[in-house]
Amino acid sequence: MKNAIQLCVVLFCIATACKTEKIDTKEKTTTIAENYNSFGDSINDAAVMTSKEMLTKFESMNVGDTINAKFKSTIKEVCSKKGCWMKLPLDTEKETMVRFKDYGFFMPLDSAEKEVIVAGKAFVKETSVEELRHYAEDAGKSEEEIASITAPRREFAFEANGVLMMN
Numbered sequence: 001m002k003n004a005i006q007l008c009v010v011l012f013c014i015a016t017a018c019k020t021e022k023i024d025t026k027e028k029t030t031t032i033a034e035n036y037n038s039f040g041d042s043i044n045d046a047a048v049m050t051s052k053e054m055l056t057k058f059e060s061m062n063v064g065d066t067i068n069a070k071f072k073s074t075i076k077e078v079c080s081k082k083g084c085w086m087k088l089p090l091d092t093e094k095e096t097m098v099r100f101k102d103y104g105f106f107m108p109l110d111s112a113e114k115e116v117i118v119a120g121k122a123f124v125k126e127t128s129v130e131e132l133r134h135y136a137e138d139a140g141k142s143e144e145e146i147a148s149i150t151a152p153r154r155e156f157a158f159e160a161n162g163v164l165m166m167n
Contacts, residue, residue: 016117029034036117036164040105043162048072052112054122058156061124065148069158070119077167079138088118095157096122097135100163111165120160127155140144 036045046073047070051059061067073088076095083106089095098118100106129149136146 002111004041034167035077036166039107039154039163040100040160041119043070043117044045045117045166048117051088051090053126054096055156058090058094058096058122058124061122063124063126063154066121066123067075067120068120070117072103072115072117074109074115078107078109078111080140081138082108083109083111085135085138086116088116090156092158096158097127098158098160101159104161105163107163108152115166117164118158118160120147120158122156122158125157127153127157 028107049069049071049072054069054073057067057069065074073090076084076089077129079085079088084103085093085097085099088098093152129152132149133146136149
């Protein structure tokens with residue numbers, strides 16, 4: 001009988017502790033959902049770098065380096081065919097090309113100029129002429145603009161596993 005009472009008290013304490021924790025988590029999720037539309041993996045808006053802080057990280061990297069990162073920027077351009085990539089400015093002159101992990105999700109075609117938080121892997125790569133021309137075609141560039149691409153480019157790239165876009 002004594003053991004049964006102790007067992008009931010322990011189970012009550014465990015059940016009560018778990019219940020309080022679930023309420024806090026739900027409130028945080030609701031707050032994020034009210035401010036953002038979520039794409040891909042579920043991410044939050046905590047510990048986010050600015051685009052200038054992200055640029056500093058990119059500039060210290062070599063071709064082939066990769067880091068996990070989360071930063072905020074405003075969408076400059078989105079793939080006009082299906083939303084499979086977007087360009088985010090890092091400052092007034094430099095930007096990063098963002099693609100989505102395993103083509104697991106896409107951005108709305110009308111999402112240019114919207115503020116986003118992206119989480120994933122940042123890396124520096126050299127992009128071939130053929131790939132640069134393909135992106136220019138997807139962006140709706142003219143034949144002259146596409147033909148003017150004649151050299152590969154060192155680029156700051158990002159593979160996002162999750163995106164939050166401001167409502």
